[in-house]
Structures are given as structure tokens and as C-alpha cells.
Amino acid sequence: MDSMKGKVCIVTGSNSGIGKETALALAGMGGKVVMAVRSKERGEAARQEIVETTKNDSVELMICDVSSVSSIGEFVKDFAGKYSRLDVLVNNAGAVFNSRQVTVDGFERTLAVDYLGPFLLTQKLLPMLKSSAPSRVINLSSGLAKNGVINFDGLQSEKNYNGMKVYSNAKLLVLLWTYAQARHLEGTGVTMNAVMPGFVATNLGKGSGSRASAIGFGMMRLFQSSPRKGAETSVYLASSEKVKGMTGKCFAKMKETTTIEVSYDKQLQDRLWETTLKLLRLN
Numbered sequence: 001m002d003s004m005k006g007k008v009c010i011v012t013g014s015n016s017g018i019g020k021e022t023a024l025a026l027a028g029m030g031g032k033v034v035m036a037v038r039s040k041e042r043g044e045a046a047r048q049e050i051v052e053t054t055k056n057d058s059v060e061l062m063i064c065d066v067s068s069v070s071s072i073g074e075f076v077k078d079f080a081g082k083y084s085r086l087d088v089l090v091n092n093a094g095a096v097f098n099s100r101q102v103t104v105d106g107f108e109r110t111l112a113v114d115y116l117g118p119f120l121l122t123q124k125l126l127p128m129l130k131s132s133a134p135s136r137v138i139n140l141s142s143g144l145a146k147n148g149v150i151n152f153d154g155l156q157s158e159k160n161y162n163g164m165k166v167y168s169n170a171k172l173l174v175l176l177w178t179y180a181q182a183r184h185l186e187g188t189g190v191t192m193n194a195v196m197p198g199f200v201a202t203n204l205g206k207g208s209g210s211r212a213s214a215i216g217f218g219m220m221r222l223f224q225s226s227p228r229k230g231a232e233t234s235v236y237l238a239s240s241e242k243v244k245g246m247t248g249k250c251f252a253k254m255k256e257t258t259t260i261e262v263s264y265d266k267q268l269q270d271r272l273w274e275t276t277l278k279l280l281r282l283n
Contacts, residue, residue, distance in 0.1 A: 002239045004031030008086050008132075009238065010079070012036040012066055012121070013093025015043040018140070018197055020050070021231035022090055022238070028054040029239060034083075036064035036075060036093075066093045066117030067103045069280070076124040085132040088238045089125055091118035091139045096167040100157060107279075108156045110163070114170035119177055120280050126190070133189025134244065137181075138237045141174045141194045141250065146260045148172025150268060152275060173272060175250065175259050180269035182248030191247035193237050196257060197230040 009026050013019040014035040027033045027050050035050075037043035043061045050059050060082075064075035079086075094114050101109040107116055122137055129135045148168040157166045178194040185192060236254045237243055243251075250259050262268065277283070 002029065002241055004029040004088075004239055006030075006032075007088060008032045008034070008083055009088040009090065010034045010036055010086065010125075011090040011092055012064060012118070013038075015039060015046040017227045018230045018234065019090070019092040020046050021228045022092060022234045023059070024050045024053060025231060025235040026088070026238060027051075027056045027059050030056065031088075031239075032058040032083075033060070034079065035059065035061050036066075037061065038063070038065045038093075064121070066121060067107075067109055067112040068117075069105045069120065072117060072121050072124065076121070079125075080128065083128075086125060086128040087132055087135050089122060089129065089135075089137045090234055090238060091122065091137070092234065093117070094140060094142075096163050098163045100161040108158075108166070110166045110170055111155060111157070111173075114167065115173045115177070116276065116280060118174070119276055120282070122181070123280075123282060129190045130188050135190050136238060137190065137192040138234050139174050139178050139192065139194045140234065141178070141196055141259075142168070142171040143196050143198070143252075144168040145171040145175055145196075145263070148260070150176070150262065150272070152271065155275070155279075172260065172263060175263040176265075176269045176272050177276070178250070179248050179263065180266075180273045183266075183269075184273075185247065191243075191245065193243070193247060194250040194259075195233045195237065196250060196252035196259075197233060198252065 004026050009031045011019050011023045014023040015037045023033050023035050035043055035047055047059055047061045062075060065071035097110055103109055103112045175194055178192055182192045233251050233254050237251060249256050
């Protein structure tokens with residue numbers, strides 16, 4: 001296991017599940033870990049557990065709701081005020097909702113949490129990632145991305161909303177973005193890769209808004225692997241010397257894997273890139 005001593009890491013959605021196990025592992029390797037979470041109460045309980053388990057006091061909780069443009073902006077401002085470098089960003093936070101919801105910024109919530117938020121957070125942190133290079137960005141996708149479709153006229157899912165379909169679409173967008181961003185970052189020393197964590201028992205679906213969906217997700221846990229197992233590939237990409245310099249790839253079970261054919265379409269990647277910049281009003 002490679003040491004993370006002296007490395008500063010951000011893990012979003014790290015109060016439970018894969019994110020918590022990722023933060024725990026990186027802290028256990030000596031890293032300075034910033035847990036970027038939405039809930040202060042749940043996050044603090046997880047932080048204390050991580051500190052007690054790893055005996056590493058360099059684990060800090062910071063509030064960041066990745067569905068909110070203003071919350072992301074405040075987080076980045078606060079982070080830059082406390083830290084002078086950023087070595088690893090793990091865009092782990094994710095969610096699926098049974099019914100269509102709209103954020104305060106006017107975005108469909110699944111799209112915001114699983115794609116737009118991570119995209120915006122990464123762009124705002126890029127100056128620090130570049131100045132800290134070599135640095136790494138890890139984006140969590142999902143095997144369900146293979147069921148995703150790209151509809152530029154329906155990114156906000158106004159019609160015929162289906163929670164799992166919208167989630168699958170968002171995770172496909174994560175792949176397209178990862179590959180496009182990696183090309184944009186060539187020569188900067190910042191690498192970006194995607195992760196397929198596998199069929200993992202997490203809190204996904206807990207906030208779906210439907211008791212039936214929550215029960216269904218709970219029953220599936222009988223067939224799922226542990227969050228610790230699901231975090232292995234994220235930790236590997238964040239820390240291993242074996243993947244140093246590798247970028248624009250997707251990994252599963254700590255090995256490079258291929259993704260759905262459409263995810264490699266550079267024209268689609270570029271169109272999504274420009275569309276996303278316009279949605280988020282970024283130059």
C-alpha cells in the first residue's frame with residue numbers, strides 16, 4: 001500500500017458508503033483528508049469514527065452540497081483559505097430520486113448531484129490541482145452507464161421521468177466528461193479517470209423519495225458487495241504508483257476496463273463539454 005503522507009485529498013459524499021471507506025483508507029495511509037459532505041451531523045459522526053480508527057487527526061469535515069452552485073462556490077473558497085495544495089479529488093457523491101426534483105439553481109436533481117455538481121467542483125478546483133501537480137481526479141460512474149442515453153434536448157428529464165433511467169444517463173455523462181476533461185488536461189500533470197465500483201451496498205436510493213424504492217434497494221443489499229470492497233478501486237487510483245500518469249481511462253476491480261462505445265465518441269464528448277459550460281455559465 002502506497003503512502004499518502006503529506007497528500008491533501010477531498011472526498012465528496014464521504015459520510016457513508018463508498019465515500020466513507022475511501023476517506024478511511026486514505027486517512028489510514030497518512031493522507032490529509034477533507035470530507036466534503038452535505039450533512040454536518042452525519043459527517044461529524046463519520047469523521048470521528050475515521051479519526052479513531054486510523055489515529056490520524058488530519059481529517060476535516062467541510063460542508064458541500066454538490067447539487068448547489070452556491071454551496072460548491074463557498075466550499076472551494078473555504079478550502080482555498082485553509083489549504084495551499086490539492087493532490088487528490090474524489091468525486092464520489094451520488095444520488096437517485098424516484099420522482100423528479102429541481103434544485104434551487106433550476107437543474108434536475110439527479111443531473112445536478114451526479115454530473116453537474118462534480119463537473120463544477122472540478123473546474124473550480126483545477127487551478128489548485130494544476131499548481132499541485134502531479135495530482136489526480138477520480139470520478140465515480142456506474143455499470144448502469146451502459147443503459148444510459150444522451151439526449152441533449154432532454155438533459156433535464158422534463159418528460160417521462162424514470163429515476164433509474166435518469167441516473168443511468170447521468171453516469172454515462174460522467175464517462176463522456178471524464179474522457180473529454182482528460183484530453184483538456186493533457187500536459188498539465190493532472191490526471192482524470194473514472195471508476196466502476198461494482199454492485200455495492202450503499203445508501204443509494206435512501207433519499208429517493210419513495211419508501212418502495214428504499215425497500216427495494218435495501219433488499220438488493222443481500223446480493224451486493226461491501227462499501228469497503230467498492231472503495232478499493234477509488235483508493236487504488238488515488239494512491240498507487242502503478243497508475244501514475246495514466247489518464248482518460250475507466251477502472252473496475254483495480255484494472256482498466258472498457259465502457260459503452262458511445263462514451264468514446266469525441267464529437268459527443270465535445271458537444272457535452274460545451275453544453276455543460278453553457279448550463280453552468282462557465283467561460
